[in-house]
Amino acid sequence: MVDPRTQGTSLYFNRRDFIRTAAVAGAGLMVTVPGWAQEQAPASQPENELRIAMIGPGSQGRNLLTQCLKIPNIRFTAICDIWPYHQDYAANILKKYDMPVKVYADYNELLAGEKDLDAVIVATPDWVHAEHAIACLKAGKHVYCEKEMSNTLEGGRAMVKAARETGKLLQIGHQRRSNPRYWHALKMIRNDKILGRVTHFNSQWNRSRRFDLGWPEGKELDPATLKKYGYETMDQFRNWRWYKKFSGGPMADLGSHQMDVYNWFLDTPPAAVLAAGGLDNYEDREWYDNVMAIYEYKVGGKMVRGFYQVLNTTSFNGFFEAFMGDEGSLVISEDTRKGFVFREQEAKKREWEDEASKVEAMGKDAIELKIGETLRPDGTKDPEGQQLLEESKKPPHQLHLENFFSAIRNKTPLSCPPEVAYETAVTVLKANDAVAAGKRIEFKPDEFKV
Secondary structure, three states, X not given: OOOHHHHOOXXXXXXXXXXXXXXXXXXXXXXXXXXXXOOOOOOOOOOOOEEEEEEOOOHHHHHHHHHHOOOOOEEEEEEEOOOXXXXXXXXXXXXXXXXXXXXXXXXXXXXXXXOOOOEEEEOOOHHHHHHHHXXXXXXXXXXXXXXXXXXXXXXXXXXHHHHHHHOOOEEEOOHHHHOHHHHHHHHHHHOOOOXXXXXXXXXXXXXXXXXXXXXXXXXXXXXXXXXXXXXXXXXXXXXXXXXXXXXXXXXXXXXXXXXHHHHHHHOOOOOEEEEEEEOOOOOOOOOOOEEEEEEEEEEOOEEEEEEEEEEOOOOOOOEEEEEEEOOEEEEEOOOOOOEEEEXXXXXXXXXXXXXXXXXXXXXXXXXXXXXXOOEOOOOOEOXXXXXXXXXXXXXXXXXXXXXXXXXXXXXXXXXXXHHHHHHHHHHHHHHHHHHHHOOOEEOOHHHXXX
């Protein structure tokens, strides 16, 4: 079997898949791109309509739903949710797009009644991702499942095995892996050695104090229905991210996005983690509201250490990832205002730097991370770089969904297959264990394999 990690990295690094672009004006550089820009059907070959359903059209599910509506030849035929309020909300959106859907409360009834589905999007709470995704895979459907793939490693392993056994596609929602900005940054670090040797990293996701999610008066689920589906109260159902039964806490909710980037860019899972945190600022909750973790990676025989924090009491400086090396540093984020390259003063100056757009960022001179400014010999913009630039203007979730649908239609490699997502699940859930144990935890290589 092909090493799944190569599906997110080196598999794309071949001549056929290169698309020319630049970090800055005048740079004749090459960048590779993920599956949404590869293996497209010929222009003369119309794309077939894909019939899909969604299990869990809550807030995140509706975000995915609206992104799907921007993609040609995608048709929703059914939605499923245990809460009638979610059912009605999603069904009304789809009705406006001339997509009347059948509505289900039980996913088993959906799978029994919708025989002609091509794929199912699973956006339920983390604790039932494995249950729902595995059932859909075994029913012969391709699955797009939101991250965290599971709040338990047992669930994650079962999802990987189910995808292998059924031969169906399982994409996990780590959407940065389909983002052109990140592919461009990866190319600069790995191929162009813009940072020299990467030595450290630093990242965070800080968000302001979040108030409990409520529900419209009179729209509560009755106690019997809540109990049937594993919840004791409406508060648990609405604020499931704060309960250990239902989620992996902020490290999985937010941290998994960014730790996934480090596993990806460093091309290896971590060797150890030391973490501290606690439930210091919220009442009547279970998961830590803050975690600070130091990860250790062994890359090319050298140690790379990095710090990650997730805070739920302040939004200061938002979210970003930073890679630091002995020749420069790079800051990137899904927040498109944060994308800069900093060169160490003693590092060799690149030939394209004089043509680059210079800005001041974080109190230093920086080169803005740009896409699509490579020039052809005649001085015009390179068309492939312009295509990549246009793709980068799409919302990140749309790009990740496009990759999934392209994989179904054209056998494009998935940006985030389950084996890759499982490595991330181990990475972040073990940080919770380190907090609980109050000590440094070493990873064994076999822990990341299924």
